[in-house]
Amino acid sequence: xxxxxxxxxxxxxxxxxxxxxxxxxxxxxxxxxxxxxxxxxxxxxxxxxxxxxxxxxxxxxxxxxxxxxxxxxxxxxxxxxxxxxxxxxxxxxxxxxxxxxxxxxxxxxxxxxxxxxxxxxxxxxxxxxxxxxxxxxxxxxxxxxxxxxxxxxxxxxxxxxxxxxxxxxxxxxxxxxxxxxxxxxxxxxxxxxxxxxxxxxxxxxxxxxxxxxxxxxxxxxxxxxxxxxxxxxxxxxxxxxxxxxxxxxxxxxxxxxxxxxxxxxxxxxxxxxxxxxxxxxxxxxxxxxxxxxxxxxxxxxxxxxxxxxxxxxxxxxxxxxxxxxxxxxxxxxxxxxxxxxxxxxxxxxxxxxxxxxxxxxxxxxxxxxxxxxxxxxxxxxxxxxxxxxxxxxxxxxxxxxxxxxxx
Numbered sequence: 001x002x003x004x005x006x007x008x009x010x011x012x013x014x015x016x017x018x019x020x021x022x023x024x025x026x027x028x029x030x031x032x033x034x035x036x037x038x039x040x041x042x043x044x045x046x047x048x049x050x051x052x053x054x055x056x057x058x059x060x061x062x063x064x065x066x067x068x069x070x071x072x073x074x075x076x077x078x079x080x081x082x083x084x085x086x087x088x089x090x091x092x093x094x095x096x097x098x099x100x101x102x103x104x105x106x107x108x109x110x111x112x113x114x115x116x117x118x119x120x121x122x123x124x125x126x127x128x129x130x131x132x133x134x135x136x137x138x139x140x141x142x143x144x145x146x147x148x149x150x151x152x153x154x155x156x157x158x159x160x161x162x163x164x165x166x167x168x169x170x171x172x173x174x175x176x177x178x179x180x181x182x183x184x185x186x187x188x189x190x191x192x193x194x195x196x197x198x199x200x201x202x203x204x205x206x207x208x209x210x211x212x213x214x215x216x217x218x219x220x221x222x223x224x225x226x227x228x229x230x231x232x233x234x235x236x237x238x239x240x241x242x243x244x245x246x247x248x249x250x251x252x253x254x255x256x257x258x259x260x261x262x263x264x265x266x267x268x269x270x271x272x273x274x275x276x277x278x279x280x281x282x283x284x285x286x287x288x289x290x291x292x293x294x295x296x297x298x299x300x301x302x303x304x305x306x307x308x309x310x311x312x313x314x315x316x317x318x319x320x321x322x323x324x325x326x327x328x329x330x331x332x333x334x335x336x337x338x339x340x341x342x343x344x345x346x347x348x349x350x351x352x353x354x355x356x357x358x359x360x361x362x363x364x365x366x367x368x369x370x371x372x373x374x375x376x377x378x379x380x381x382x383x384x385x386x387x388x389x390x391x392x393x394x395x396x397x398x399x400x401x402x403x404x405x406x407x
Contacts, residue, residue, distance in 0.1 A: 001052070001266070003042040007033055008265045021362035023126055023325075026265050027355070030272020037277065046273035049266060054232065055219065056267030057328060059260045060125045061233040062218045065240020066253050067134050068143045083141050083305040084148025087323070090304075092117030094297045098290060104343045107164060111337050114156055115350055116294055118149050120327025121233050122267060123358060127322050127365045138315035141305050142322055150234040151184060153329055157229065160333075164340035183228035187221075187238040199246030207255060214243055214252050215259070233328075267328075274331060275355050279348030286345075287352040294357065298324050303375060317372035318365070325361025330354045 007029040008022075015025040033042040043049060095116030099109025124146055128134050157180075202213040218239045225235025243252055280287070302320025306312065311319075334350040337343075364371070 001049070003033070004029070004049070004266060004269045005262070007042065008269050012265075021127070021130055021366055022265075023123055023130075023268055023362045024359035026268035027272040027275075027358055030269040031275055031277060031355075032272075034273040034275075036275065043270075043273055046270055049270040049273065052263060053267045053270035056263035056265070056270075057122050057233055058219060058222045058236040059256065060122045060264050060267070062214075062236040062240040063129075063253075063256055063260045064121070064125045064143060064146070065237040065242075066244040066249065066256070068140075068147075068237075068241055068244070079308050080141065080144030081148060083308050084145045084152075086304045086308070087145050087301040088117060088149065088152055090297045090301045091294070094293050098293055102286060104345065107340065108337070108343050108346055110160060110163065111333050111342065111346060112290075114153075114160070114333050115326065115330045115353065116290060116297075118153055118326070118329045119146065119323045120325045120329070120358070120361075121146050121150060121237075122264070123325035123327050123361055124322055126264060126268075127325070127362050130362070131366060133318065133322075136315070136318065138306065138309070138311055138318050141309050142319055145305065145319075145323060147234075147237070150231055150237065153231050153234070155180060157231075157332075160336070164336055164342070180229040183225065183230050184234070187225070187230075187235065191238050191242045195242050195245045198242055199248065202243070202246070202248055204248075207251070210248060210251060211255050211259075214239075214248075214256070217243070231329075271327065271331070271358070275351045276348070277355075280352040280355075283345055283349040283352055286349055287356065290349075290353050291356050291360070294324065294326070299371070299375075313372045313375040313377045314369070316375055317368040321361070321364040321368040321371060324357060324364055326354050326357045 008026045011025040011029045012022045015022065031037060033040055034046065035041055035044050092113050096109055096113035098116060099112035100106075102108070102112070104112075124142065128139060128142070133139055198217070202210060202217070204210050204213070218236050221239045222232035222235040226232045243249060246252075299320045302318075302323070303316045305319050306316035309315075330350050331354065334347050337346045337350075
């Protein structure tokens, strides 16, 4: 674990000198020091870091919930649902069509629909933090799309599981979906009406006790969420949504930063451990075709989400590029596909597709002003960043003051 932290830190320091985002560098550290590449092997079994990796994802989404005000959810609920639904319809629909076009089978096509259709919540969160865009106006629809995706994710997994396992019972699939939806509803009610009660429960002047309290609640609810068939990440997000509105919210945001950054790095490092570069040449052309499809669909979806919210070319480019990366959900589907004995080409395809977009996504987000220039209404941008600020914008900005002020 110490080697993982150090390797990630060294690569990230080197990359910062040429303004590379940290996410692909953390992933690269996992690939180079994992069991699938020659040389030094720090971690021979990726499962050794599984719990720490899960904690990293939970903390990333918990932080996202802290920054996403419940008032924003209530005020923009209709636009959020419309933008999220549009994004899913375009990307999941394109993924399903692409899966059938490959001709690998119906079950494989259903898996590919999810792989191509769902963004990586962890990478999206990290990109927003690294680029200092938490306070940007287009960040609200980005987070809204992530919320809609995570709700869809829970229902999709519940429906897909009996199909992949060969179960004939429609009632079992309906029950799993109902259980997941019921728990999501319970979390939403708790976030809406339980803020004051939870705020009184965790209120303390002692930072140590506050850290233990919010960490315990976030991890516990994430674990219970998984038991109900809901992604642990969405459970952590809802807890962050609840605690962000308490009197301790600002202190929690300050105290969770080092935890989020440390375990987030382990999450991306472990992500790299699971990728075998040697498998990629066998599926290179389908992977490149899938990446091209995803690029086009994300641009269309980003422009659509921007228009729904009354934004111009710059925010549309930010939405398109920030949501581009694919990650943890795709790997979950790869594991499910392997357990269901589906086409053997699925695993290397998903690994290659995820690796390219996990690297390309943060790089594109940092240079979204290039895309803004060619979108409708974006001509004559004059080199300004797509977020209306500095050109390029791929450095690691400090987000906390701006985020608090905007909020």
